[in-house]
Structure formats: structure tokens, C-alpha cells
Amino acid sequence: MSDDRRTKRTRAGGETGLALMQHEAPDFGRWIEAVALNRDREAFARLFDHFAPRLKAYLLRAGATPGAAEDFAQEAMLIVWRKASLFDARRAGASTWIFTIARNLRIDAIRREKLAQREPDPSEMPDDPLRPDQIYGERADGDRIRSALGNLSPEQFRIVELSYFHDKPHSEIARELGVPLGTVKSRLRLALIRLRGLLSDTP
Structure with a gap:
């Protein structure tokens, strides 16, 4: 089919999709x-x-x-x-x-x-603040947590592990993994979004 015929057919409604986009x-x-x-x-x-x-x-x-x-x-x-x-x-x-x-x-x-980065007011902090892993522990049992963590990419899992289970600051994680600080933060953010969705979806 010639380009002219293809164009006419598309404009007449007989052809859909991206065919015409290739010519415009x-x-x-x-x-x-x-x-x-x-x-x-x-x-x-x-x-x-x-x-x-x-x-x-x-x-x-x-x-x-x-x-x-x-x-x-x-x-x-x-x-x-x-x-x-x-x-x-x-x-x-x-x-x-x-x-x-x-x-x-x-x-x-x-x-x-x-x-x-804002310095917390000690008077506003609870006597025994919960760690992120403890918070998850109250919301789900160990099997659910392990299953959710298993759905993370290896890079995301490593950053979650170092940040929440080894209490390492973001800057230290960046040095240890050899990646930019921004990458550590964005991967951690995406990992937590993923975990939140997995845990909330799991009965």
C-alpha cells in the first residue's frame, strides 16, 4: 500500500495505532x-x-x-x-x-x-522510639516481612538492610556501595513504597 493510500485510510478511520506517527x-x-x-x-x-x-x-x-x-x-x-x-x-x-x-x-x-535533617526536639521523642523494622513487625508477622523483602531488587534490599537493620546513615551506605547519596535515598524511597504496598496487599 502506498503512503498516500495508507494516510487516506488512517484519516478515514480504517487504520489505528501509531502507523501515521511514523510519517508525521x-x-x-x-x-x-x-x-x-x-x-x-x-x-x-x-x-x-x-x-x-x-x-x-x-x-x-x-x-x-x-x-x-x-x-x-x-x-x-x-x-x-x-x-x-x-x-x-x-x-x-x-x-x-x-x-x-x-x-x-x-x-x-x-x-x-x-x-x-531537622534536629528533633528531645522532649518530643518517646521514651523508647520504635525502629522501622519493629513497626513493620507490629503490622505483620515475620513470614510476611520476609516475603515482601524478597520482592525487592537486590540493590533495594541491600539498602534497606544497611539502613534499617544495621542503622547505617545514608552517607555511609553511599560510600560502602560506591553510589551517589541521591541514589541511596531514591532507592530506599522506592523500596519503602514497594514494601508498604506489598504489606498492605497481604491479608
Whole structure:
């Protein structure tokens, strides 16, 4: 079939998907719509290939470390995949929407880091504060915890182990594993989100 016939057929509604996109300038909004409606992996791959390196470069210019910029960019694209249905082209362009997701991820991380660094008031601390592993222990038995931990990636599990079970600070973990501090924090954050979901889903 010639290009002219293919184009006419697509415009007439007889052909769907990404065929026409190969002959036109990128239409990011249509790609996001394809992900939202059909979980279109080809459309998402095109979005990822285009935006992931640009998000990383943007985050590096904003002051993120290389490791953190990489993690934020990948996390932003995962949000695009999961929440593509929330995109509204009437409110913002596709690029603006995606870059805002990445920007908000970094802002949230900075806020959490500042809160974590704030010196606690001893008078506000309980006499015997619970460790994170003890908190999980009250919510689930040992088998559930071990099962949830087993679903983490080896990198995430190692950071959880060093942070919560060996009480090592993030900076020491970064030196021991030879990764940027931002990578330690982002991997730990993703691991805890994963654990929270696994434990809450387990009866």
C-alpha cells in the first residue's frame, strides 16, 4: 500500500495505532493517549526514548546528582505509564506535563531530605522510639516481612538492610556501595513504597 493510500485510510478511520506517527512530527499527546487507552507499549517506548534523556539533563541543570537525576527521570516516566489517563491536553502540553512530574518528584525529595535533617526536639521523642523494622513487625508477622523483602531488587534490599537493620546513615551506605547519596535515598524511597504496598496487599 502506498503512503498516500495508507494516510487516506488512517484519516478515514480504517487504520489505528501509531502507523501515521511514523510519517508525521511527534505528537506526544497522541502517544500518551495511546498509553492511557490501550497500554500501548510502542507509544510508551517512544515517549521514554524522547523524554528520559531530556528529563535527566533538565534535572542535572537543576542541581540533582547524576544518580538522582537518572532515578527521578525513570520514576517520572513510570508515572507517565501508570497515570497517562490523567493527562489533559486542554490544561497543559505533553512536554509541560511530563517535565512537571519530574520537577515535583525532585521538589518532594528535597523537602523530605530537609525534614530528615531537622534536629528533633528531645522532649518530643518517646521514651523508647520504635525502629522501622519493629513497626513493620507490629503490622505483620515475620513470614510476611520476609516475603515482601524478597520482592525487592537486590540493590533495594541491600539498602534497606544497611539502613534499617544495621542503622547505617545514608552517607555511609553511599560510600560502602560506591553510589551517589541521591541514589541511596531514591532507592530506599522506592523500596519503602514497594514494601508498604506489598504489606498492605497481604491479608
